[in-house]
Each structure stands twice: as C-alpha cells, then as structure tokens.
Amino acid sequence: MRTKISALLASQQTDIEVVAKGWVRTKRGNKNVTFIALNDGSTINNIQIVAESANFDEELLKKITTGASLCVRGTLVASPSSGQPVEILAQQIELYGAADPEKYPLQKKGHTLEFLREIAHLRPRTNTFGAVFRIRHAMAFAIHKFFNDKGFYYWHSPIVTASDCEGAGAMFSVTTFDISNPPRTEQGRVDYAEDFFAQHTNLTVSGQLEGEMGATALGEIYTFGPTFRAENSNTPRHLAEFWMIEPEMAFYDIDDNMDLAEEFLKYLINYALNNCDEDLAFLEKMYDNDLRERLRFCVADHFCRITYTEAIDILKASGKKFEFPVSWGLDMQSEHERYLVEEHFKKPIMVTGYPKEIKSFYMKLNDDGKTVRGMDVLFPKIGEIIGGSEREADYDTLVERMVEVGVPVEEMSWYLDSRRFGTVPHSGFGLGFERLILFVTGMSNIRDVIPFPRTPGNAAF
Amino acid sequence: MRTKISALLASQQTDIEVVAKGWVRTKRGNKNVTFIALNDGSTINNIQIVAESANFDEELLKKITTGASLCVRGTLVASPSSGQPVEILAQQIELYGAADPEKYPLQKKGHTLEFLREIAHLRPRTNTFGAVFRIRHAMAFAIHKFFNDKGFYYWHSPIVTASDCEGAGAMFSVTTFDISNPPRTEQGRVDYAEDFFAQHTNLTVSGQLEGEMGATALGEIYTFGPTFRAENSNTPRHLAEFWMIEPEMAFYDIDDNMDLAEEFLKYLINYALNNCDEDLAFLEKMYDNDLRERLRFCVADHFCRITYTEAIDILKASGKKFEFPVSWGLDMQSEHERYLVEEHFKKPIMVTGYPKEIKSFYMKLNDDGKTVRGMDVLFPKIGEIIGGSEREADYDTLVERMVEVGVPVEEMSWYLDSRRFGTVPHSGFGLGFERLILFVTGMSNIRDVIPFPRTPGNAAF
Numbered sequence: 019m020r021t022k023i024s025a026l027l028a029s030q031q032t033d034i035e036v037v038a039k040g041w042v043r044t045k046r047g048n049k050n051v052t053f054i055a056l057n058d059g060s061t062i063n064n065i066q067i068v069a070e071s072a073n074f075d076e077e078l079l080k081k082i083t084t085g086a087s088l089c090v091r092g093t094l095v096a097s098p099s100s101g102q103p104v105e106i107l108a109q110q111i112e113l114y115g116a117a118d119p120e121k122y123p124l125q126k127k128g129h130t131l132e133f134l135r136e137i138a139h140l141r142p143r144t145n146t147f148g149a150v151f152r153i154r155h156a157m158a159f160a161i162h163k164f165f166n167d168k169g170f171y172y173w174h175s176p177i178v179t180a181s182d183c184e185g186a187g188a189m190f191s192v193t194t195f196d197i198s199n200p201p202r203t204e205q206g207r208v209d210y211a212e213d214f215f216a217q218h219t220n221l222t223v224s225g226q227l228e229g230e231m232g233a234t235a236l237g238e239i240y241t242f243g244p245t246f247r248a249e250n251s252n253t254p255r256h257l258a259e260f261w262m263i264e265p266e267m268a269f270y271d272i273d274d275n276m277d278l279a280e281e282f283l284k285y286l287i288n289y290a291l292n293n294c295d296e297d298l299a300f301l302e303k304m305y306d307n308d309l310r311e312r313l314r315f316c317v318a319d320h321f322c323r324i325t326y327t328e329a330i331d332i333l334k335a336s337g338k339k340f341e342f343p344v345s346w347g348l349d350m351q352s353e354h355e356r357y358l359v360e361e362h363f364k365k366p367i368m369v370t371g372y373p374k375e376i377k378s379f380y381m382k383l384n385d386d387g388k389t390v391r392g393m394d395v396l397f398p399k400i401g402e403i404i405g406g407s408e409r410e411a412d413y414d415t416l417v418e419r420m421v422e423v424g425v426p427v428e429e430m431s432w433y434l435d436s437r438r439f440g441t442v443p444h445s446g447f448g449l450g451f452e453r454l455i456l457f458v459t460g461m462s463n464i465r466d467v468i469p470f471p472r473t474p475g476n477a478a479f
Numbered sequence: 480m481r482t483k484i485s486a487l488l489a490s491q492q493t494d495i496e497v498v499a500k501g502w503v504r505t506k507r508g509n510k511n512v513t514f515i516a517l518n519d520g521s522t523i524n525n526i527q528i529v530a531e532s533a534n535f536d537e538e539l540l541k542k543i544t545t546g547a548s549l550c551v552r553g554t555l556v557a558s559p560s561s562g563q564p565v566e567i568l569a570q571q572i573e574l575y576g577a578a579d580p581e582k583y584p585l586q587k588k589g590h591t592l593e594f595l596r597e598i599a600h601l602r603p604r605t606n607t608f609g610a611v612f613r614i615r616h617a618m619a620f621a622i623h624k625f626f627n628d629k630g631f632y633y634w635h636s637p638i639v640t641a642s643d644c645e646g647a648g649a650m651f652s653v654t655t656f657d658i659s660n661p662p663r664t665e666q667g668r669v670d671y672a673e674d675f676f677a678q679h680t681n682l683t684v685s686g687q688l689e690g691e692m693g694a695t696a697l698g699e700i701y702t703f704g705p706t707f708r709a710e711n712s713n714t715p716r717h718l719a720e721f722w723m724i725e726p727e728m729a730f731y732d733i734d735d736n737m738d739l740a741e742e743f744l745k746y747l748i749n750y751a752l753n754n755c756d757e758d759l760a761f762l763e764k765m766y767d768n769d770l771r772e773r774l775r776f777c778v779a780d781h782f783c784r785i786t787y788t789e790a791i792d793i794l795k796a797s798g799k800k801f802e803f804p805v806s807w808g809l810d811m812q813s814e815h816e817r818y819l820v821e822e823h824f825k826k827p828i829m830v831t832g833y834p835k836e837i838k839s840f841y842m843k844l845n846d847d848g849k850t851v852r853g854m855d856v857l858f859p860k861i862g863e864i865i866g867g868s869e870r871e872a873d874y875d876t877l878v879e880r881m882v883e884v885g886v887p888v889e890e891m892s893w894y895l896d897s898r899r900f901g902t903v904p905h906s907g908f909g910l911g912f913e914r915l916i917l918f919v920t921g922m923s924n925i926r927d928v929i930p931f932p933r934t935p936g937n938a939a940f
Binding site: 020022024039040041042058059060085086087089114115116117118121122124139140142143147148151152154155158159162163166169171172173174175176177178179180181188190191192193194195197198200202207208214215216217219221228231232234235236237238243244246248250258259261268269411432433435436437438439440441442443468469470472474475476477478479 | 481483485500501502503519520521546547548550575576577578579582583585600601603604608609612613615616619620623624627630632633634635636637638639640641642649651652653654655656658659661663668669675676677678680682689692693695696697698699704705707709711719720722729730872893894896897898899900901902903904929930931933935936937938939940
C-alpha cells in the first residue's frame with residue numbers, strides 16, 4: 019500500500035515498512051550507496067531514498083536517472099542528514115519507467131520559464147510548476163468553499179453564446195461549417211441558418227448577464243468557468259482563454275458588494291497563507307522576495323474606500339510625474355492605481371463612482387446622472403484585481419443607457435425581462451482567476467499560472 | 480438586515496423583527512387580509528407574509544402579484560396554519576418591482592417543461608428549476624470537496640485545442656476569420672496560419688489527455704470543465720455543451736480505479752440525500768416516485784464487478800428478447816445494461832475487460848491481447864454513468880495501438896512523452912456532470928438540468 023510522500027515526511031512513526039512511488043528528481047552517491055530524491059507531486063519536498071549498492075543490481079541503479087519513475091519498498095527511518103526529518107532505507111526498487119538522460123528535457127540544471135513554456139506538458143514535473151499548480155488548486159477550492167459556506171449556488175453560464183452584446187472584447191466564432199466553403203444565401207452571404215446552432219455563435223466573454231438571471235431567481239450565485247478574448251495581445255497579462263469567477267447577488271447594493279469583495283479576497287489570501295506555506299516559501303525564494311509580506315499586507319487592514327473623483331484629486335495633488343494623463347473622465351492606468359495603493363494609502367483600495375462613459379451600460383446610474391456605481395478593487399503590484407458594480411435595476415434607465423451606447427435592445431429582451439418582472443436591487447463582480455493566481459504565487463507571466471496557455475499563435479497540446 | 484427565508488423557516492426564535500426579501504409566488508386573501516407566499520431561492524419552501532389590509536395602501540396590495548419582488552419588514556411569529564412553522568406579520572412592505580400579470584409568463588398555473596425551456600432565463604424562478612439548480616450546485620461542491628479531501632488537484636485542461644485525436648466525436652471549429660472571406664493560400668486552401676492561433680483549432684471533447692500530463696507530475700488530478708460535441712443529436716440525453724469530471728491518477732491500476740469510482744459515486748449520492756432532501760422530495764412527488772428509493776439502492780451495497788465476457792454470457796443465458804443483438808465483440812446497449820443492473824444483479828455493476836475494438840486506443844491491453852482494461856459503471860434507469868480505464872503505460876504497445884486505429888503518432892508526440900519519460904501505471908475515468916444530475920434529480924430530459932442548454936439549432940440567451 020503506497021503512502022504519499024507528503025504523508026511520509028509528516029509521519030510521527032519511524033522504523034516502519036513503507037512503499038513510496040514517484041519520479042526521481044536527483045541522484046547522487048558513491049560506489050557503496052546511492053541517494054535518490056523522489057517526488058510524487060503531493061508536496062514540493064522530496065523524500066530521500068537510500069540504496070546500498072550491495073543490495074541492488076548495478077544495471078537498475080544505472081537506469082535511475084532524473085525523471086525516471088520508481089516504486090520503492092523500504093524502512094522509513096529518522097534521517098541523519100539535516101533538512102529532512104525522515105528517509106527511506108530501500109529494500110526493493112522497481113523501475114516503472116526510465117528517462118533517457120540524452121533525451122529527457124528536464125535535467126537537473128535550471129531552465130528558463132520561456133523554455134518550460136515550450137514543454138508545457140512536462141513542466142508540472144518541476145518544483146516551480148508543481149508549486150504554482152498546487153496553489154492554483156487551493157485557490158479554486160477556497161473559492162467554492164467560500165461561496166458554498168455562504169449559501170451561494172454555483173451557476174454554469176453558457177460557453178457558446180449567440181449573445182455578443184456585452185462589448186467586453188473581441189470574440190471567437192464557433193462553427194461546424196467547412197470554412198473553405200460555407201453554405202451561402204441567394205445573396206451570397208454566409209447562411210448561418212445552416213450552421214449547427216442555426217445562427218452565428220461565439221465563445222463567451224463573460225457569464226455575467228446569464229448570471230444575473232440566476233441571481234434574480236436563486237438569490238446568490240457565482241460562476242466559475244472559462245471565458246475568451248480574441249484580442250491580439252501578446253503581453254505577460256493577457257490570455258485568450260482564462261477562467262473567471264463572477265458572483266451575482268440579488269438584494270445587494272454597492273456597499274454590500276464591496277463588503278463581499280473584501281471578505282472574499284481576504285479569505286482567499288488567508289487560505290493560501292494557511293494552506294500553501296511551503297509552496298509560497300519556495301516561490302518567494304526563487305521569484306519574489308516580498309511575496310508573503312505582500313499577501314499579509316492585503317489582509318492586515320480594512321481596504322480603503324474612495325470615490326473615483328477623490329482618486330483623481332489625490333493623483334493630481336501628488337506632484338508625481340505619470341506617463342499617462344490624469345483628468346476627471348479618463349480611465350486610471352496601472353501606474354495611477356499602484357501609486358494610490360502602494361504610495362498614498364499603503365493598503366488595498368476600492369474605488370467607486372466612475373464616470374458612466376468609461377464603464378459598462380449595466381452599471382447603476384447615480385443620482386448625479388454622471389457617475390455609475392462601479393467598483394474596482396486595486397491591489398499592490400497588479401492594480402485592478404476585481405471589477406464590479408451595482409447593476410441598473412430600473413427598466414427605463416437601463417434601456418436608455420443601452421440606446422446611448424448602442425447595445426441592441428431587441429436582442430437583449432431576455433435580459434431586460436429581469437427588470438420587466440420583479441426587478442430587484444442587485445450587484446456583482448468579476449475576478450480573473452489567473453490574475454489572482456499571478457498575485458498569490460508572485461509569478462510575473464500569466465502563461466505560467468495556467469496549465470496550457472492559449473495566446474495568439476499558440477494552442478499547443 | 481435581511482434574513483434568508485431558509486433561515487427564517489428554521490428559526491428557533493419567534494416574536495422578533497425580521498426583514499425578508501424575495502419574489503411573490505402566490506397571493507390570496509380577502510378584503511381584510513392578504514396572504515403572500517414569498518420565495519427568495521434559498522429553499523423550495525415559501526414563507527407566508529400576512530398583510531392586514533388596514534395597514535397597507537390598496538394600490539400597493541394590488542401590485543403584489545405573482546413574480547413581483549418585495550422587501551417585507553415584520554414580526555416573525557409561530558404560524559397558526561399547519562404545514563409551516565412560522566409566518567411574518569407584515570408591518571412594512573416595499574415593492575421593488577411589479578410583474579404585470581398580463582405579461583409575466585410564470586403565472587400560478589403549471590407549465591410544461593417544454594414551455595419553460597423557451598424561457599430558460601426565467602425558469603429558475605419555478606419550484607422545479609430552483610430544486611434542480613440547488614441540487615446541481617450541491618453536486619458540484621461535493622465533487623470538489625471529495626477530491627480536495629483526498630489530495631487531488633483541480634486541473635484546468637484547455638477548452639480550445641489544436642488536438643483532435645481523441646476521436647470522441649464531431650468537433651466545433653474556433654476561429655477569428657471572417658467566415659465569408661477567410662485568407663487563402665496560393666493553392667486556394669484556407670490559410671489557417673493566418674488564424675488567431677496560427678492553426679485550425681477546435682473546442683475540446685475531453686480533457687483526459689491533458690489531464691494525464693497533470694497526473695504524471697502531480698499524482699492525482701481531476702478536471703471539471705465544459706466539453707463539446709457537434710453531433711446532430713436531438714435526444715433527451717445529448718447536449719452540444721456539457722460539463723465533465725475527469726479524474727486521472729498516477730499509480731492506480733484498474734482495481735484502484737474501480738474502488739475510486741464506487742467511492743466517488745456513493746459519496747455524491749449520499750451527499751445529495753443528506754443535503755438536498757427537501758428538493759429531492761419535491762422532485763420525487765412531481766416527477767419520479769422512486770427517486771430517493773433509487774438513490775438509496777445505489778449506495779446500499781457493493782457494486783458488483785464482472786467482466787464484459789461474463790456480462791455477455793449472462794445476457795445470452797437470460798432468455799430475454801432484446802431489441803439489439805448480444806454477441807461477444809459488440810457494444811452493449813442501454814437495454815442490456817439495464818437488464819444486468821435492474822433485473823439480474825439488482826445493484827449497480829462495474830464491467831471490465833472489453834474487446835479492444837470497441838474501446839479507445841489509450842486503454843491498457845490485457846495479456847490476452849484481445850481485451851482492454853476499460854471499465855464502465857452501470858446504474859439503474861440510465862445505464863452507463865461512468866466510463867474509464869487503466870491507461871496503456873507502455874510506449875511501444877501504445878504506439879502500436881495508435882497506428883492500428885489511425886491516431887497520428889507524430890502529432891501526439893507530446894502525449895507520448897509521458898510514456899517516453901518516467902512512465903507509470905495510471906488510470907482515470909469520466910463522469911458526465913449532467914448525466915449525474917439527471918440521475919440524482921430524476922428529471923428525464925438533459926435540457927432541464929443545465930441553465931442554458933445548447934443543442935442543434937439552439938444557443939439562445
């Protein structure tokens with residue numbers, strides 16, 4: 019019966035017979051004894067296997083190289099070496115699979131993250147990506163647990179959609195046509211009535227609008243699914259395919275929304291600090307010396323809440339030279355957001371009351387007629403981590419805004435039904451999952467926090 | 480401060496001031512008093528609001544019709560009526576939004592499920608769909624909890640993929656081309672090098688192959704994401720977009736795999752029985768008289784484990800007339816599976832050792848050279864609920880099978896790397912999430928267990 023290496027390393031008992039299975043990270047030793055560092059993915063730490071040459075076939079020991087997979091039977095004993103509580107004195111070693119050192123790309127020496135992206139199918143076998151993906155799992159689970167404990171329902175918004183009205187970005191088309199020769203109408207246009215869904219369809223850019231349909235029936239819901247943007251952005255912060263969390267809550271106003279966003283982010287960060295410490299410590303050492311300090315910074319204090327107008331005033335009065343202009347009516351750039359968080363307030367902030375022109379049509383209009391109840395949560399290092407709003411619940415006001423910004427009212431009739439029938443005050447926000455993982459892991463390229471990144475020109479594996 | 484109706488109905492305290500918010504399900508009464516059944520989605524049960532006519536504006540009471548949304552302040556009191564522990568004596572009622580009875584489609588009278596599919600954006604406001612979607616949430620959470628508690632990692636396989644080798648079914652193309660005029664090569668072919676991903680891409684049919692890359696590094700992983708099939712199947716059991724759970728485990732042989740599948744399904748069914756009883760009771764009464772009995776049937780006993788060869792022998796010896804032929808080498812049909820489960824064994828069964836010709840290339844070949852270590856879990860009413868296998872871990876045998884069935888070895892080189900370098904015995908299975916929800920809710924059409932079903936000709940909302 020195999021025991022995971024995480025459990026072996028935490029074992030209170032020694033001098034017991036155990037079975038460990040895993041992959042060789044390193045091998046060293048001399049002609050009398052071989053030391054194998056074995057890892058099985060359950061922890062960033064390896065267990066040391068001690069194999070005395072006299073007990074093993076020389077050919078077998080030769081095949082035990084970095085990347086090879088083993089089943090080891092032996093005795094778990096207290097380790098004489100420092101830095102590890104226990105090790106295994108091997109009695110029996112079975113080689114599951116060798117890894118030819120001439121061909122296996124993950125040899126001992128360090129690899130650049132760029133190189134590892136080329137072998138995204140193998141990089142989870144490295145310390146870095148093991149740590150990142152264990153943390154990614156922990157954050158996903160914490161998200162589900164947070165919402166479940168609060169009585170929210172997980173709501174699956176559709177991925178393929180005929181609705182393209184959210185205006186969140188460029189979209190991918192989904193079709194079963196032979197693109198080299200699609201059916202055409204008599205007028206020569208592509209005849210989408212003949213396509214699988216009998217109309218032109220896209221991959222979703224956001225589950226929010228469908229999420230609102232859930233919230234205005236079940237009360238509190240959240241989505242957690244893939245979303246897509248077809249922008250040709252080759253940056254360390256953009257993916258064409260990424261995962262989003264979008265809670266949507268009936269009976270929440272903008273203040274309730276801010277309360278929830280703050281509680282949510284603090285819960286996630288505390289969960290990481292409490293459950294992923296070894297992986298965080300590794301990433302801190304390798305990539306980001308301030309990592310855990312920054313995480314603690316975000317949970318230490320109340321998030322400061324200011325209006326957009328106050329933010330602009332502070333930026334103007336700062337005397338700071340910014341690359342992008344600061345003026346009421348313009349969107350804040352990352353440099354402005356970071357100045358507010360890192361230099362001025364020295365804590366995370368939440369900004370509300372944005373000019374309606376720079377925000378989406380569905381945000382609730384304030385009484386001033388100029389600003390909307392949008393809210394952004396700004397964090398150190400990354401700027402905006404959450405964007406949300408109280409939603410416009412008034413039918414007439416919403417239709418007016420849709421007409422103003424050119425959202426087709428007729429096509430969105432289903433969405434307007436939520437305001438036509440039993441409309442309620444409600445709010446919601448969106449958290450880009452990979453942005454969260456970037457923040458929590460301290461990695462700097464978003465391609466390094468998702469198993470198989472999709473970017474312009476790349477859909478490998 | 481609002482209290483959810485689920486909490487109000489469970490309150491140990493009465494004669495306290497409370498605030499309830501929700502949607503009117505029904506209104507009745509006389510000229511002295513109005514009784515309002517209010518629901519907020521937190522439970523299938525409504526809370527009764529008692530409004531004495533003397534205390535309220537007549538116009539307000541008139542606007543309180545089915546579907547309207549209210550904020551009610553009042554006193555929570557023990558109810559004199561049977562069938563409800565408490566009710567609210569209203570002191571103040573605010574109408575958030577009316578629902579014109581001439582236009583609101585969800586009036587008191589029952590609606591067919593077919594009609595409700597046409598208004599999928601409003602149907603979560605009904606008892607049936609409230610129950611279904613609460614159960615859907617509970618099952619999703621139970622899945623994450625089951626795997627997290629066992630040390631599995633949630634693994635996001637890609638949705639857009641250039642790999643189309645799994646052969647699980649027809650695929651949707653994903654493109655940013657203007658389909659009416661895609662760029663072409665000099666030879667006149669569509670020039671996919673110019674497409675967003677610089678190649679032809681599809682929506683995934685399964686995350687398994689990428690999941691294996693996670694398992695052979697992190698040990699035990701599971702996927703839970705949307706998958707897509709472009710088959711033109713207009714049946715109560717097929718969706719073009721559905722969610723799948725695919726665990727994949729290093730160091731598991733076929734027996735470990737069966738142990739996990741059995742434990743997993745029993746955990747989920749017990750979770751539903753223990754956490755969703757009111758919703759299950761409602762669905763049982765309305766749609767499926769044997770629902771909870773069938774659920775209990777599945778957790779009562781060990782699943783019976785037989786080989787495909789034994790199954791065929793039993794079917795042949797049954798003397799039963801089947802519509803489809805029974806013969807070694809042919810796939811079993813639903814009628815065969817249901818006979819084995821419901822009539823012969825009278826418990827869920829797991830079948831292994833299928834002829835290799837009817838199973839996928841990646842299943843481990845048995846020593847007989849004829850059968851593979853596939854496994855199907857068969858349930859009452861629905862037949863196959865889980866399909867899985869021990870995976871072929873031997874590089875040469877796997878390549879041989881790929882060549883036999885025409886899977887392009889070159890394109891799959893990344894997948895083969897998991898067998899080339901440190902290969903390990905490993906296993907996995909797939910559970911269609913909506914199939915599970917169909918089974919647990921007792922609903923009979925798969926379009927009724929996902930918020931916005933995608934089927935041929937339908938991508939509305």
